[in-house]
Amino acid sequence: MSVVEEIFLEVSPLKLLDKLQLVEKILISLNPIDKNIEAIWEDEVEARLDAYDKGLLSTVSAKDVFAKYQK
Numbered sequence: 329m330s331v332v333e334e335i336f337l338e339v340s341p342l343k344l345l346d347k348l349q350l351v352e353k354i355l356i357s358l359n360p361i362d363k364n365i366e367a368i369w370e371d372e373v374e375a376r377l378d379a380y381d382k383g384l385l386s387t388v389s390a391k392d393v394f395a396k397y398q399k
Contacts, residue, residue: 379385392396 376385
């Protein structure tokens with residue numbers, strides 16, 4: 329049995345949230361977070377939220393977005 333199969337058997341009984349946290353850690357290990365990019369995204373999120381709160385930014389439903397790209 330390969331080490332991957334052994335690990336899989338060990339994590340299989342975990343709760344869904346625990347599995348998701350494990351997957352996130354594995355993905356981050358493959359592509360480490362760039363703190364500079366994270367800071368830029370934080371600023372962007374705050375700016376968009378502020379614009380939305382002030383009525384300067386509208387929203388589009390997920391249904392409409394998916395419909396647009398299914399054509």
